[in-house]
Every structure is written in structure tokens, then in C-alpha cells.
Amino acid sequence: xxxxxxxxxxxxxxxxxxxxxxxxxxxxxxxxxxxxxxxxxxxxxxxxxxxxxxxxxxxxxxxxxxxxxxxxxxxxxxxxxxxxxxxxxxxxxxxxxxxxxxxxxxxxxxxxxxxxxxxxxxxxxxxxxxxxxxxxxxxxxxxxxxxxxxxxxxxxxxxxxxxxxxxxxxxxxxx
Numbered sequence: 001x002x003x004x005x006x007x008x009x010x011x012x013x014x015x016x017x018x019x020x021x022x023x024x025x026x027x028x029x030x031x032x033x034x035x036x037x038x039x040x041x042x043x044x045x046x047x048x049x050x051x052x053x054x055x056x057x058x059x060x061x062x063x064x065x066x067x068x069x070x071x072x073x074x075x076x077x078x079x080x081x082x083x084x085x086x087x088x089x090x091x092x093x094x095x096x097x098x099x100x101x102x103x104x105x106x107x108x109x110x111x112x113x114x115x116x117x118x119x120x121x122x123x124x125x126x127x128x129x130x131x132x133x134x135x136x137x138x139x140x141x142x143x144x145x146x147x148x149x150x151x152x153x154x155x156x157x158x159x160x161x162x163x164x165x166x167x168x169x170x171x172x173x174x175x
Contacts (some may be wrong), residue, residue, distance in 0.1 A: 007082050011037060011112065013118070013119050013122060016119040017119055020119070020123065022119070023064060023068060024068075025092055027094065027103070027120065027123070028092060028093055029091065029092050029116070030089045030090070030091055030095075031046060034092060034097065037116070038106070038108060038112050039108050041107075045100075045104070051103075052102075052103050053125035055099050055102065056096055060089070060093055060096035061089060061092045061093070061096040061099075063089070064088055064090075065088070066088065069088055077094065078132075094116075094120045097117070098117065101113040114147045115164060
């Protein structure tokens, strides 16, 4: 256990956020990162999950593939396949992390789950804020483009006026 966990102090949001990855289009946490936060060995966490598999459907938890593990190594998420202890890790969605609190019943597990849930919520809020900001920027971009087009029209000199012929214009014969 780390010093922070023994003293019961709050886990920094940045530490938790740094352990959330996007795999298969879902925000997930690795079993090894969760076991570290909970202060238990990864094998103990896996054993508890395996004893309670009915609580962890595929949208709560899944095991990553060889290709996904290799991609994590290549992106420096994990140092090497060896660091996984010879097993492909399980990853947990937000719902799966919440379900872990019913499997891991220590006071530390409860506090860690609260911190993780707050982090997921905060990340969702940040994402929504960024999407709203992107919509506003796109709207402003359209307004600026319209304004620029109007200014261009004002700066473009008008076409010279058409000159009307002065004088007699003969009528054509109707034959």
C-alpha cells in the first residue's frame, strides 16, 4: 500500500484521470491500476471478480485482446507485456468500477470508488464543456465568414453603369 492510501487522504483527481483509457470506444480502467488504488494485489482483485462474475456483464468489464495490449505497450500506457504478469488485463467501465465496491468491501475501497466516480463525472463535464465550446466556435466561424463576405462585397467596386444609346433606333421591318 502507498503512503497516501494508508493515511486515508484523498486521491488526486489527476492520478485517477491518468489511469482512465479509451479502449473499444469506452473509458475504462485497468485492473492493475484499480488494485493499486484499492491497496490490494491485482491477483486478489481478479479472484474477487471471478467469484462474482454474474455482477460483471460485458458492458461493465472485459478482458483486452493481444492486439489491444500490444497497442498499449506501443503507446507507452504500459511499459511491456511482461508488466502485465503474463495475463491480459481486465478493464472496467465506470459501471464496473462501481460494482467493484460491492465485491471489495473495505473502507478504502469505498473511498476510492467515490473518488473514481467523481473523476468520471468530472471528465464527462469537461468533455461536454469542450463540445459546447466547439459548437460556439463553429457558430462564430460562420458569423465571421458571413461578415467577411459582406465586407468583400462592400470593398468591391460596382460594375460601371450601362450606357443607354441616345438617338433614333429604327424599327425592324415586319415582313
